[in-house]
Amino acid sequence: MSVFTLSQAEKEKVLLEQLSGLVEHHRERCEPYARILAANGYTGADSVADLPWLPVRLFKNLDLKSIDDDEVFKVLTSSGTTGEVSKIYLDKAAAATQTRQLAATVQTVLGPKRLPMLLVDTKAMLKDRRSFSARGAGVLGMSTFGRDHVWALDDDGHVDLDKIRAFLEKHGDEPFLIFGFTFMVWLHLYEVAIDNGLDLSNGILIHSGGWKKLIDQAVSPEEFRRRLAGVGLTRTHNFYGMVEQIGTIFLEGPPGGSLYCPDFADVVVRDPQTWAELPPGQPGLLEVVSTLPTSYPGHVLLTEDLGVVHGIDDGDWPGKHFSVLGRLPRAEARGCSDTYKEAA
Known part of the structure; x- marks a missing residue:
């Protein structure tokens, strides 16, 4: 709905x-x-x-x-x-409401089914489950909309190309969800996809934040979408929150x-x-x-x-x-x- x-x-x-x-x-x-x-x-x-x-x-x-x-x-x-x-x-009620309404918003573009999910981030930031940074809260919140989660970065923040390739081999022929903050998607997914010939054409990207670094590199939102289309990723949705x-x-x-x-x-x-x-x-x-x-x-x-x-x-x-x-x-x-x- x-x-x-x-x-x-x-x-x-x-x-x-x-x-x-x-x-x-x-x-x-x-x-x-x-x-x-x-x-x-x-x-x-x-x-x-x-x-x-x-x-x-x-x-x-x-x-x-x-x-x-x-x-x-x-x-x-x-x-x-x-x-x-x-x-x-x-409190518990507020946490439940924000989770439910976030889901309703995202499902507008994803549909009700949970999709295989590639997270362009590192799992290491989720160590303290009670107190989160905004980035950690964003990643954790979005992760509930996916299944078979794969983290594109290892615990040290380096790209794990083998994991990304394995994910695409397993799920790349069906719709899958990608989530990451904008600059990290650019640096750790787009550039990696270009350099290694990865096909992201069945992906649906939801991303946010991090525009300052891209603007510093003269990458506008329009250019971001155009470049991602070059690796097959045409379904992209930025959000502000x-x-x-x-x-x-x-x-x-x-x-x-x-x-x-x-x-x-x-x-x-x-x-x-x-x-x-x-x-x-x-x-x-x-x-x-x-x-x-x-x-x-x-x-x-x-x-x-x-x-x-x-x-x-x-x-x-x-x-x-x-x-x-x-x-x-x-x-x-x-x-x-x-x-x-x-x-x-």
Whole structure:
């Protein structure tokens, strides 16, 4: 069942009611959040864009949770590069919901059956199952959609070509799933496929993050897709997401070029000077909203990413479709695979 079904007007109505409820839920259960609302004088919202947002960086400075300490089931950390990390607290119910909604989103392009899966990463990062980095949480979350998992990198972070070849010999004649962060897919799969004549034509790639290093190499998203098609990989879906809204991803549509908002989430583009909502076609600062964060007040977040809405109800799926343009100048570099250190 698709989670890309609601027109923008339908979504606005549903989200406003649910997110307004979450504002009150977190006000009652998270004292720092309640103080923030009191300080900005929030009394209610007439639209999603009127809802009070938190800067995503705040999770690096405050412990924000709406559950008691004994209810904490899992703690996720962000992938900042300066030593400051966000801590996201999940109880069992929130963890289950984010897993279920992530599955519903991904199955839109994968279908309901679990496919053989090639993970362009190393299993070594999953040592601590209670406390994950954003990269570890992303890999673990996506791994549930596959079977017969093969890790393309060994424990030292080196490409295991024999394992990749064995995987393709066993599964390459049927649809299979590939997951990895964008730069690692480029470095450890695309370049390896080119050098060794690997055929990836039955693969479906889901990838995210790591664009900064590719842009530094003058590899645009369009060039990335074109080059991957050269090794037979034509079904590729980028997504945008963050640990501060774990379980919510904005997924690239089938032809590429735009990210779409699932029914339980949306984006607002704001003028970084006035904070006013900007219309389609005008770039600004991305705000992300989601009904999933119930154990911490991460339901309305102002990111440090620039983006632009391309259109509303005029794409492959209903609602807004948009692109992420990069980081706000002088914002901390972050991204699950941008923090990856290449093995010596």
